[in-house]
Each structure stands twice: as structure tokens, then as C-alpha cells.
Amino acid sequence: MTGVVFSIERYALQDGPGIRTLVFLKGCPLNCQWCANPESQSCAPEILYFQNRCASCGRCIANCPQGAIKVDDEFGLITDPDRCMLCGLCVDACYYGARELSGEEMEVCDVMNIIERDKMFYDATQGGVTLSGGEPLLQTAFVRELTRECKERGIHTAIETTLFADKEIVKRALEYIDLVFVDVKHFDPYKHAEFTGVRNELIINNIEMIDNLGKQFIIRIPFIPGVNDDDETQKQIYQWASRLRNLKWIEVLPYHRLGMTKYRGLGRMYPLADVKPVSKQSLTYLKDLGAQIGVDVRIGAH
Numbered sequence: 001m002t003g004v005v006f007s008i009e010r011y012a013l014q015d016g017p018g019i020r021t022l023v024f025l026k027g028c029p030l031n032c033q034w035c036a037n038p039e040s041q042s043c044a045p046e047i048l049y050f051q052n053r054c055a056s057c058g059r060c061i062a063n064c065p066q067g068a069i070k071v072d073d074e075f076g077l078i079t080d081p082d083r084c085m086l087c088g089l090c091v092d093a094c095y096y097g098a099r100e101l102s103g104e105e106m107e108v109c110d111v112m113n114i115i116e117r118d119k120m121f122y123d124a125t126q127g128g129v130t131l132s133g134g135e136p137l138l139q140t141a142f143v144r145e146l147t148r149e150c151k152e153r154g155i156h157t158a159i160e161t162t163l164f165a166d167k168e169i170v171k172r173a174l175e176y177i178d179l180v181f182v183d184v185k186h187f188d189p190y191k192h193a194e195f196t197g198v199r200n201e202l203i204i205n206n207i208e209m210i211d212n213l214g215k216q217f218i219i220r221i222p223f224i225p226g227v228n229d230d231d232e233t234q235k236q237i238y239q240w241a242s243r244l245r246n247l248k249w250i251e252v253l254p255y256h257r258l259g260m261t262k263y264r265g266l267g268r269m270y271p272l273a274d275v276k277p278v279s280k281q282s283l284t285y286l287k288d289l290g291a292q293i294g295v296d297v298r299i300g301a302h
């Protein structure tokens, strides 16, 4: 059983309790304008290019057997996805770390080998593994197999998901998951579609379904100026969430632009380049707003 993984981070202290290993899976059905991991959106592996590290030596161009790399005024270099066969020769040829191959097919056992290296840290801190993306539910069989293996070894499992999937897929994927992080980006289906590419009814229904199934979950709201930063939108989400029995808390994530360089690396423009980052301190009033409605609202770090 294989999955397409684009990153594995060890010793993480966010996205669940204790010390964790984060496994990032490629592919997402949404297209959020503020996405911090644009390399996660396509299901297929792809080449990332970091112009700020590039010395313009031309070795990648000379070593590409497909003639897929072209000089570009705006982005420095761009890779033609129709010509690129993902051989990785340009990555090996670059002495400056300016090219990366994002996404690799990995066997469950290979990912487990990495996860198990830190078992003593999970045991000491009640930590574990968090699957993220992209949208892990696009690789349901891989998620099930990996999390089943984790549970057999007594490792805590969490997932970051949009829950934008058929309810039977959600049930199957979450069977061996202890804790779910799910985003609510907007409560209005039309606004949700405008900023993410999909309406939100399926997501809302699936959150209510996992609540009824007794699954523990945390709702995350990416706080994006001009999208959902008004009190009315926040209140709508809090009021609905206050009725959910297995919600642990709501975590509001201040908008940041850390993914901006990756857009350039993929030869794409960042849609929210003019939107200023939001500080954590400026959002503390949302805790009071939540308390008035009867829901625990916390401000996250990213």
C-alpha cells in the first residue's frame, strides 16, 4: 500500500498533544486562496524552484533531458509540467538547493519506520502522529492502513482534514483516528465557494456526523482579512459550534504569508499578496466573543 507524501516532519509540537511526527499527504479538493502549502494541492509529484537560492548557473537547464526548464522574467525559471517527467536530475544537478522534487510514493511500512524512531518521545509526552496535507481523505486506504498500524503499536493518531468527502469515506478514513482537526473557513456556502472553490454544506454535515459518532475534534478557523474577519461571521460559526458535544475547542489561526515563496516556486502568483498578516495579540477579543456564546475559543500560533 503506497501514498504520495510530500513531507514528514519529526519532533513537531503543534497539531496535537505531545511530541509528534507530521505526515503530509499530497492532493486537495479545495483551492483556498491563502493556502500555505500550494505544493500540496496537486495529487501528483512536482518540481519546486526557490529563486532566492538560485545562482543562475544553468546546470539544471543543461541536465534536463526533456528541455522542460525555461528562463522567465517574472519567476526566474519555470518548469513545463507537460514536458517534465519528474526524473529529479535537475534537483541533483543544483548545488544550491534551489530545486526540490515535492511528493514521493511511499509504502506504509517505510512511513512507519520513520514514525517508530520517535516512539519513546510519544510515550513520554502522550504524543503521536498527525496526518496532514493537502487533504488526507483523498488517500483513504493509505490513511486507514497507516493509522491502523499506529494503533497496533499504541501510538496516538490525529488528522488535519477539510472533511470535504462522501460521508462513508469519512467514516472509513477516521476509524483509527483519535483526534480530528477540521477547518471551518466560512459559514456562508457562497462565500465558502468564492474563496475555496467548493461550497461548505458537505463539510458542515460531516462535522455534525462525526460529532454524533462521538469522535473528538477541534475546529480551526483560518482568520483571513476580507474573507471571514467580521464579528458576524465569527459569531455564526461559534453559535453553531456551541451545540456540538464532542468539540474540544475552536482554534482561530491568524493569517500569515509564509507560503508565498512556494507559489513563486511553482510559477504561480499568490492571490492574497496585498493582504497584511494578522498578529496573534490582535485576536484575543475573539476569546471573549466565544465566552459570551458559550464556546471555548483559543488563538493559535499560525
Ligand code: SF4
Pocket: 047, 063, 064, 065, 066, 067, 068, 069, 079, 083, 084, 085, 086, 087, 088, 089, 090, 091
Ligand atoms: S525533473 Fe527531470 S524532466 Fe523535470 S525539469 Fe528536472 S530534469 Fe527536467
Ligand code: SF4
Pocket: 053, 054, 055, 056, 057, 058, 059, 060, 061, 093, 094, 095, 096, 097, 098, 099
Ligand atoms: S542549477 Fe540551481 S542554482 Fe543553477 S540555475 Fe538551476 S536552480 Fe539555479
